[in-house]
Amino acid sequence: MDSLHTKKKIIKVRNLTKKFNEKIILKNINFDLYEGESLAIIGASGSGKSVLLKNIIGLLKPEIGSIKINNVETINLSRSKRENLLLELGITFQHGALFDSLTIWENVIFKIQRIKKLTKIDGQKHALDIIKNLGLGPDILNLYPSEISGGMQKRIAIARAISSDPSILLFDEPTSGLDPVTGSVIDELIVKSVKRLGASAITITHDMASVSRIADKVILIDDQTVSWTGKPNEMLKSNNAKVQQFIKALNPKLFK
Amino acid sequence: MKKTILNILGSIGYTCIRFLSQIGNFFIFCISSVFWAIRPPWYLKQIHSQIIDIGYFSLPVVGLTTFFSGMVLALQTSIGFSEFNSESTVARVVLTSITKELGPVLTGLMVAGRVGAKMAAEIATMKVTEQIDALGTLGTRPMQYLIAPKLIASLICVPFLVLIGNTIGILGGYVIAIYKLDFNPDLYLYATIEHLYWIDVVQGLVKAAIFGFLISMLSCYFGYNASRGAEGVGYATTSAVVTSSVMILTSTYIITALFFG
Numbered sequence: 001m002d003s004l005h006t007k008k009k010i011i012k013v014r015n016l017t018k019k020f021n022e023k024i025i026l027k028n029i030n031f032d033l034y035e036g037e038s039l040a041i042i043g044a045s046g047s048g049k050s051v052l053l054k055n056i057i058g059l060l061k062p063e064i065g066s067i068k069i070n071n072v073e074t075i076n077l078s079r080s081k082r083e084n085l086l087l088e089l090g091i092t093f094q095h096g097a098l099f100d101s102l103t104i105w106e107n108v109i110f111k112i113q114r115i116k117k118l119t120k121i122d123g124q125k126h127a128l129d130i131i132k133n134l135g136l137g138p139d140i141l142n143l144y145p146s147e148i149s150g151g152m153q154k155r156i157a158i159a160r161a162i163s164s165d166p167s168i169l170l171f172d173e174p175t176s177g178l179d180p181v182t183g184s185v186i187d188e189l190i191v192k193s194v195k196r197l198g199a200s201a202i203t204i205t206h207d208m209a210s211v212s213r214i215a216d217k218v219i220l221i222d223d224q225t226v227s228w229t230g231k232p233n234e235m236l237k238s239n240n241a242k243v244q245q246f247i248k249a250l251n252p253k254l255f256k
Numbered sequence: 257m258k259k260t261i262l263n264i265l266g267s268i269g270y271t272c273i274r275f276l277s278q279i280g281n282f283f284i285f286c287i288s289s290v291f292w293a294i295r296p297p298w299y300l301k302q303i304h305s306q307i308i309d310i311g312y313f314s315l316p317v318v319g320l321t322t323f324f325s326g327m328v329l330a331l332q333t334s335i336g337f338s339e340f341n342s343e344s345t346v347a348r349v350v351l352t353s354i355t356k357e358l359g360p361v362l363t364g365l366m367v368a369g370r371v372g373a374k375m376a377a378e379i380a381t382m383k384v385t386e387q388i389d390a391l392g393t394l395g396t397r398p399m400q401y402l403i404a405p406k407l408i409a410s411l412i413c414v415p416f417l418v419l420i421g422n423t424i425g426i427l428g429g430y431v432i433a434i435y436k437l438d439f440n441p442d443l444y445l446y447a448t449i450e451h452l453y454w455i456d457v458v459q460g461l462v463k464a465a466i467f468g469f470l471i472s473m474l475s476c477y478f479g480y481n482a483s484r485g486a487e488g489v490g491y492a493t494t495s496a497v498v499t500s501s502v503m504i505l506t507s508t509y510i511i512t513a514l515f516f517g
Binding site: 059087093095 | 386387389394395
């Protein structure tokens with residue numbers, strides 16, 4: 001961890017508080033994401049994990065606090081500066097959020113198409129190169145998202161996120177709704193993609209098996225705030241009651 | 257008793273504030289949409305696809321509606337004016353009613369039902385499945401990519417649909433006048449051309465453009481602000497169609513009274 005902390009802070013969140021109307025969802029959240037680090041944010045359903053992610057990417061604005069990405073304060077950032085900053089990020093959403101009206105290859109190259117203006121042939125070729133790395137073949141390129149399985153949709157969402165070689169990857173519940181086998185395949189793809197790009201990553205999950213496979217560091221959100229931070233294998237030794245609850249939900253062998 | 261009165265007043269106040277807030281939000285949404293519609297880049301593929309959807313695929317339903325409206329108008333008018341110079345009167349009533357009111361209003365209502373519902377459902381589904389959030393994170397402005405093409409296409413297509421609908425409606429009146437009422441075709445046609453004033457056509461087209469704006473903006477607004485999953489999509493769709501229809505009928509009176517009355 002020490003060698004890791006000599007690295008650059010890619011995302012720095014300080015004293016973040018988010019309310020919906022008067023209800024406090026997140027309170028005084030603090031954490032750092034270092035260069036090349038893979039951070040898992042865990043917590044029960046409704047604990048505010050996805051809300052935290054949406055604050056980081058600017059879809060929601062916190063009432064109090066600071067979020068710095070690559071040392072740039074993102075709150076109250078102008079529209080054009082935010083758009084430039086988002087180009088550095090690759091994001092997958094909880095339910096994939098693939099565009100229904102576009103084919104798979106159009107979904108995959110959506111972001112780089114805005115920048116490079118690829119022809120149809122070049123676009124399909126580029127999309128195929130990306131999805132091949134995720135274990136998918138050319139047969140799905142011209143299908144629509146509704147015509148492929150949930151597991152494939154998650155892979156395409158990852159393909160879309162990594163298509164522009166971003167330096168920061170953010171995954172919101174990448175294995176939710178998937179069977180354990182497909183979930184582990186998705187986890188492997190995330191690890192592989194993060195390593196290949198040399199990116200820093202945040203994964204929102206409540207799947208402890210995923211945490212053990214993908215994370216260098218874990219933060220637990222409970223009672224609206226960060227209640228525990230550590231490495232995945234340190235969770236076993238923790239006395240934190242909520243951490244223990246999560247541990248009981250899976251086989252401890254996964255952390256060995 | 258005092259508490260009940262306060263509760264009632266509170267509810268009325270809350271409803272009024274919500275209503276005014278909705279109007280304010282809709283106004284801001286319209287300004288934002290126009291702002292993004294006139295700024296490059298223009299997504300030509302999206303605009304083209306919307307023109308096909310709104311303009312081309314609405315033609316059958318608009319044509320059918322205006323054709324039968326022209327027919328029934330000729331039939332009803334001939335009964336009322338049977339003792340007068342029927343050829344000229346029926347032709348004039350059909351022409352004026354279709355170009356000034358029925359053409360734009362019926363076209364607007366058909367487009368609101370067919371296209372408005374689709375726009376609202378599409379955008380609402382994208383909203384509740386986080387596709388709109390995803391668009392924003394992929395370097396694309398949702399207002400520019402999703403809303404602006406629908407606004408531009410509606411402003412182009414609805415006036416064209418009204419022009420075509422007017423022609424078909426007048427043709428419907430002609431068919432009934434000639435083949436059912438046994439009017440002289442030359443006299444009927446002459447009366448139609450004689451009473452065709454450009455200001456009536458312009459009035460219809462102005463209304464059409466305003467209806468196109470209202471339909472696209474209301475449908476996109478309700479879709480864009482949808483929440484609560486499938487129920488939210490249903491609510492957005494219903495609200496879009498009902499509000500668009502009411503606004504078409506209300507605004508046609510206001511436009512006529514203010515500018516052409």
